Amino acid sequence: MVSKLLLGLLAGLGAAVAQCPDYVTHSTQIHEPLSQGKYQLSYQRPDPACRTFTLAEVKEAILDMEHAVKDPDLARLFENTYPNTLDTTVSWKGVASGSDEELTFITTGDIVAMWLRDSANQMRSYKTLLKANSSTDSLASLFRGAINLQSRYIFASPFCNAFQAPAESGLPPEHNNAADTDEVTPDYDPSFVFECKYELDSLSAFLQLSYDYYDKTGDSNFFGKYNWVNTVETILNVTKTLLIGTYADDGHVNELSYTFQRTTNSASETLLNVGAGSPIKGGTGLVRSAFRPSDDSTIYQLFIPANMMFSSYLGRCAEIMENQNSGLAKQMSDFSTSVRNGIEQQGKVRHEAFGEIYAYEVDGYGSRNMMDDANVPSLLSAPILDYLDANDTTYQNTRKFVLSAENPYYMRGTVINGVGSPHTHPGKAWPMSIIVALLSSDDDDEIMKGLRMLVSSTAQLGLIHESIDTFNASNWSRQWFSWANGLFGEMLLDLKDRKPYLLELSYQD
Ligand SMILES: *[C@@H]1O[C@H](CO)[C@@H](O)[C@H](O)[C@H]1NC(C)=O
Ligand SMILES: *[C@@H]1O[C@H](CO)[C@@H](O)[C@H](O)[C@H]1NC(C)=O
Ligand SMILES: *[C@@H]1O[C@H](CO)[C@@H](O)[C@H](O)[C@H]1NC(C)=O
Ligand SMILES: *[C@@H]1O[C@H](CO)[C@@H](O)[C@H](O)[C@H]1NC(C)=O
Numbered sequence: 001m002v003s004k005l006l007l008g009l010l011a012g013l014g015a016a017v018a019q020c021p022d023y024v025t026h027s028t029q030i031h032e033p034l035s036q037g038k039y040q041l042s043y044q045r046p047d048p049a050c051r052t053f054t055l056a057e058v059k060e061a062i063l064d065m066e067h068a069v070k071d072p073d074l075a076r077l078f079e080n081t082y083p084n085t086l087d088t089t090v091s092w093k094g095v096a097s098g099s100d101e102e103l104t105f106i107t108t109g110d111i112v113a114m115w116l117r118d119s120a121n122q123m124r125s126y127k128t129l130l131k132a133n134s135s136t137d138s139l140a141s142l143f144r145g146a147i148n149l150q151s152r153y154i155f156a157s158p159f160c161n162a163f164q165a166p167a168e169s170g171l172p173p174e175h176n177n178a179a180d181t182d183e184v185t186p187d188y189d190p191s192f193v194f195e196c197k198y199e200l201d202s203l204s205a206f207l208q209l210s211y212d213y214y215d216k217t218g219d220s221n222f223f224g225k226y227n228w229v230n231t232v233e234t235i236l237n238v239t240k241t242l243l244i245g246t247y248a249d250d251g252h253v254n255e256l257s258y259t260f261q262r263t264t265n266s267a268s269e270t271l272l273n274v275g276a277g278s279p280i281k282g283g284t285g286l287v288r289s290a291f292r293p294s295d296d297s298t299i300y301q302l303f304i305p306a307n308m309m310f311s312s313y314l315g316r317c318a319e320i321m322e323n324q325n326s327g328l329a330k331q332m333s334d335f336s337t338s339v340r341n342g343i344e345q346q347g348k349v350r351h352e353a354f355g356e357i358y359a360y361e362v363d364g365y366g367s368r369n370m371m372d373d374a375n376v377p378s379l380l381s382a383p384i385l386d387y388l389d390a391n392d393t394t395y396q397n398t399r400k401f402v403l404s405a406e407n408p409y410y411m412r413g414t415v416i417n418g419v420g421s422p423h424t425h426p427g428k429a430w431p432m433s434i435i436v437a438l439l440s441s442d443d444d445d446e447i448m449k450g451l452r453m454l455v456s457s458t459a460q461l462g463l464i465h466e467s468i469d470t471f472n473a474s475n476w477s478r479q480w481f482s483w484a485n486g487l488f489g490e491m492l493l494d495l496k497d498r499k500p501y502l503l504e505l506s507y508q509d
């Protein structure tokens with residue numbers, strides 16, 4: 001997420017929307033009516049006429065939550081955040097030219113481009129409401145359109161992470177200033193690609209999105225209709241080139257399938273070794289990743305959380321592939337298993353204080369990066385990636401490490417305590433990490449504390465920010481971050497299911 005780029009709301013939404021406020025600005029202002037609690041949170045939904053998509057089931061979910069939640073500020077936070085993706089980011093929905101193939105272009109919020117990771121997660125926040133439905137006005141159609149568009153993107157440019165609106169939309173491509181100096185192999189077309197950072201979790205996001213749709217609808221025919229099978233084969237082909245070590249046995253440098261360099265004053269925005277990144281040992285079973293889900297470069301390229309996500313959803317999608325191509329399905333489940341074995345053999349470390357825990361990154365030579373970042377996939381999120389159960393012992397040890405001052409990216413203060421990221425300033429915690437902690441927690445005290453921090457730290461704006469100064473809630477980044485908004489809603493829906501009594505409490509102190 002390139003938080004510095006505030007590129008303005010979509011042009012070309014049509015005359016009816018012309019008077020709609022620019023949400024980049026709207027989301028930095030306080031709007032009445034304020035919620036009736038101590039925090040007096042702003043109302044942040046755009047006018048009904050300005051919302052980019054509406055669904056009856058989301059409207060119902062908001063009404064249900066109003067009844068379930070007693071704290072007026074917490075209820076307002078849900079009301080603002082849960083519909084945020086539908087309200088503000090479904091920038092275009094239609095069909096591919098000359099076809100009945102649905103397409104959904106979902107922007108991240110303040111940046112008018114579709115990130116594979118963000119859009120898969122933005123859709124996931126509505127997964128619990130998803131049912132089979134062939135109507136083009138349905139939630140199922142939004143999912144199908146997102147899968148089809150991601151498939152188009154990945155098939156053409158499998159190393160890239162963020163993309164332009166499809167030609168059919170008539171929306172002009174956005175210029176990405178940050179990418180002006182990028183030198184990337186393989187080359188890409190900037191009218192199609194917004195940014196080309198290779199991140200294993202972006203490819204995994206497509207598999208997650210596919211699985212989420214299949215899991216709730218059972219619609220296996222859909223996956224045979226367009227290019228899904230070829231896209232999955234592309235993912236397999238590409239990730240296999242990323243298993244290879246930097247050096248061949250005889251000392252020659254192996255040919256690299258991807259390199260990236262940018263002219264920048266930020267160490268995490270480019271790759272060392274002339275665009276290759278840190279050397280890795282081959283034969284570990286782990287797939288390399290040049291960048292992290294924060295879009296920052298990895299220090300060691302064998303990035304464990306993305307390998308967890310990849311193994312998890314590659315394995316789950318093998319079941320979908322079974323009906324299409326059993327040979328590919330077998331390759332998928334075998335690959336999923338070998339990545340899992342790589343994680344279990346190479347990705348665990350004995351920590352002096354916490355016992356056996358997962359490392360964030362390794363290189364196969366014995367170096368490990370002991371940290372966690374707020375962005376998902378993270379170590380903290382392993383259970384919500386469906387990689388393991390939350391009561392797994394190594395996970396529980398890892399969790400204690402991640403949520404302690406021993407994690408170099410755990411940020412503490414008087415306003416908020418949570419995991420941050422080298423993507424934002426030192427001293428800034430990300431609400432997203434607290435949300436993930438609550439999604440993976442069974443501890444009522446931890447959950448209540450987390451809700452109190454979340455509801456009290458929005459600077460009255462009533463939206464989930466990217467990061468917050470741990471001592472000053474007014475000092476935050478990214479006013480319009482739809483993924484984080486959706487994730488908050490998803491977490492509250494999950495609590496409504498698992499621990500409804502916690503929603504009857506007050507979070508005012
Ligand atoms: C399918 O979705 C449409 C649009 O949201 C809705 O009106 C319709 O009731 C749904 N059909 C079923 C069977 O749920
Ligand atoms: C994947 O690789 C195989 C073997 O090289 C090749 O036959 C196939 O066409 C590739 N598939 C795609 C979709 O690129
Ligand atoms: C693990 O957690 C689940 C709930 O997530 C619980 O039902 C199960 O009993 C737990 N298993 C163990 C071994 O504690
Ligand atoms: C905002 O927070 C960052 C890091 O937390 C800090 O470096 C910066 O000085 C703060 N700005 C203000 C105006 O307080």
Ligand SMILES: *[C@@H]1O[C@H](CO)[C@@H](O)[C@H](O)[C@H]1NC(C)=O
Nearest residue numbers: 459469471472473474475476
């Ligand atoms: C808190 O952050 C805001 C916004 O950056 C800044 O204007 C204000 O001075 C900061 N307050 C303190 C006490 O540092």
